[in-house]
Amino acid sequence: MKMNGAQAVIECLKHENVEVVFGYPGGAVLTLYDELYMANFPHILPRHEQGAIHAADGYARTTGKVGVCIATSGPGATNLITGIATAYMDSIPLVVITGQVAVSLIGRDSFQEADITGITTPITKHNYLVKDVKDLPRVFKEAFYIARTGRPGPVLIDIAKNVFAAEIDFEYPKTVNLRGYKPVCEGDETSIDAVFTELCNAQKPLFFIGGGINLSDSSAKMREIIAYTGIPTVSSLMGLGCVSQNDPHYFGMIGMHGTYAGNMSTTETDLLIGFGVRFDDRVTGLLNEFAPRAKIIHFDIDAAEINKNVRTYIRVVADLKWSLNTFFAKIKQRTSAEWHQQFKPWLKQMYAWKEEKPLVYDKKSHQILPQQVIETISKITKGDAIIVTDVGQHQMWTAQYYEFQKPRSFLTSGGLGTMGYGLPAALGAQVGAPGQKVICICGDGGFMMNCQELMAIADLNLPVKVIVLNNSVLGMVAQWQRTFYNGHYAHSTFKTKADFVKLSKAMGVPAIRLENKNETQKLLENAICSDGPFLVEICIPNEENVLPMVPAGARLDQMIMGG
C-alpha cells in the first residue's frame, strides 16, 4: 500500500500492537504528528521529554510490553538521554523514536541537529539512523524484536525529517533476519544437573533473586521452587515483589541498605544461587569479601553478566523461564520434605538473625517518621499497589517497609539511580494499569525535578497518588555528609521552602499536607481511596537515617545498625 513515511511509522506501531505512545512534538517530527492527529493514534503529552521517556519506562515495567516514546531532533532528543540510560541500566524494553534534520542537512550543524545515535550508542541496546524511507518497516520490525527479546533494553530509531514525507509502498516484514543477534532461550541442561548436585551437598544455600525474575515473568515458578525446597531467599532492589515479603523463607533485601539477616546470610552461605541478578556494587559491598564462604551459581540470560563482577562456579545461561522450569523438574527428584529437612538448621539460623536484629525505627517518636508512613501505606493497600519511587532515602525506606506481594509492582530506578524518575514513571504505570492503585513516593528534592508532570496527570485525570516525604533536605546526600563528611551539609539543604500543596493545586491536582502524626492513618486512607489524582505532602524530620547501612567499600557484615 502506498503511503508516506509518517503513515508508515504508524502502521509499524499498529503491527507491533502499540496501544499508546508518550511524546512531545517539534519541527523534525511535525509530519509524524500530523499523521498521529489524523489517525487519532493514542498519544500522551507529558510536559518535558524526560517525563515522556520515564512514562514510557513506567508503562513498560508494569505491563511487560515495549514502551514507546517520541521526541523531536536536537534538544528534544537530548532531553531523553537520562531516561534512556535509566531504562538501559534496568533492562527495560523501549522503542524511542526521534526526529532528525533532513538528510541534506545532516552533518552541517543545522538548526536542532544533534548526533543522537552517536550520543546514545553506549546507553542503548541498539540504535538506527533512517535516511531512506524504504528501511522503515525493517528497522521497526528489528527494533521491537531487539527491545523485547533476550535481555530487554531500549532501542532508538532516529528518522530524518524528509523520510516522514517520502513515499513508500508499505509492507511489514513477517520475520527478522539478524545474523548477529540470536537471543538464547534454552541453556545447557548439564549445568542444571551440576547445580542439583551442589544443592544436594549444600548445608547453607541461599537464593538471591533480582530484576530478571520480573522481566522474564518467572515469579510464580520461583515461588514454587522456594516453597518446594525451603531454601532461604534474599532479593536485590530490583527483585522486590517477585516473592511475597510475607513468605516465611524470605529475608528481605541485601546490600548497602539490606536487612541484617540478609547480609549475614550472604556472608555465611556456602552456596549462593543468583537468579537474574548482576551483582552490582550496591549489593556486593567489598567485592573480594562478598559471599566469602560460598560457591556462586549464576542464572542469567546474558552471558556477559557471568564473571563480570563475581567469579561464578556454575553458570546457567538461558531464559529464566526455561532454566527455572528445568531446575524445578530436577529438584523434584527428591521430595519436598527431604529438602526441607536438609536445610532446617540453616533456616533456624536465618530466623535467629531476623529476630536478633529486625528493621527498627523509633515507633514512639512524636514526629511523623517516614518508615511509619510507608508501613501505613502498605497496610492500607495490603501490599497490593503499584509503588513507584524516586531516588533517595524514601526509596530505601519504601524498599524496606512496604510489604510487596506481587511482581512488577515496584518501579524504581535501580541501576542509574535517577532522581526525577518517580512522578513520570507513575504516570506511565497508571496508563498501563488503569485498574490498579498507583502510588508514587518521592522526596522533596527529586519531586521538583519532574513535578511538571502533575499537569499531565491532571490532563488525563489519572488516579495517581503522590506522596511527597518532605524533609527539606536532599536526604540521602545529607545522610552521607552526616556520616562520612563531618556533618558538612554542602549544598544539600534548600533555603526556599516550597508549598507543595499550593504547587500541586496550581497544576490541577488536589492536595493536602499531613503535619499531625495522629492523623496519618485517616488522612492517607482518604487520599489513597480517593477517585482522582491526589498529592499528600508529609513533613518528616530532616535527620532520620536509612539503616542498616554498609558503608561503600565495606564488607556486607560490617553494617551500621539502627536502634
Next chain:
Amino acid sequence: MKYTLAVLVENKPGVLTHISGLISRRAFNIESIAAGYTEEPDMTRITIEVEADDEYELEQVVNQLSKLIDVIKIIDLTGQDRIHRELALIKVKASPKNRAEVINIVEIFRAHIVDVNKETMIIEITGEDTKIEAICELLKDYGIVEIVRTGRIAICRGPRPAKNV
C-alpha cells in the same frame, strides 16, 4: 597478555561507532584495531588486539562485543596456528649521499621502495610488528619523517575459514 580476536561484523553504517563506543565504555585495553572488507560483500572483518590480565577479562571483552547486534561472530585466534601481518609505510630522509645505505637496509628486510625524491624515500614493509619495529629502529638514524601503520591482521592456517570455526 595480548590476545588476537577476529570480529566478523555486518557491513553497515554505524558498526564501527558501536564497536569503538563499547570499547571505551567498558574500558578495554585495545592495542590495535584493523578493519576491512572480506570475501563476503556484506561482511567486514575487524582484527582486534587486546591486552587482558586473565581469561576472565578476555571473556568480558568477547561477551560484551558479542552482544552488539551487528557483530556476527568472534573468533579468538590467540592460541591457534596463525599468520599475522602488518603493513607500514615509512617516509625516511635519504640524501644522494646515504641513499645506498638505506637501500641496503630495505633489501635486508625484504621491504620495497615505492617512491623517491631528492630528499626522502617511502618504504613499504609488511611483516610481524617486531620486524616493522626493527626496521624503524635502524632507519631512525637517517631521520624518519612519517610513519603509517595498518595495525595487525591475522588469519589461521589450514583449509577452514574462521567463520566456520
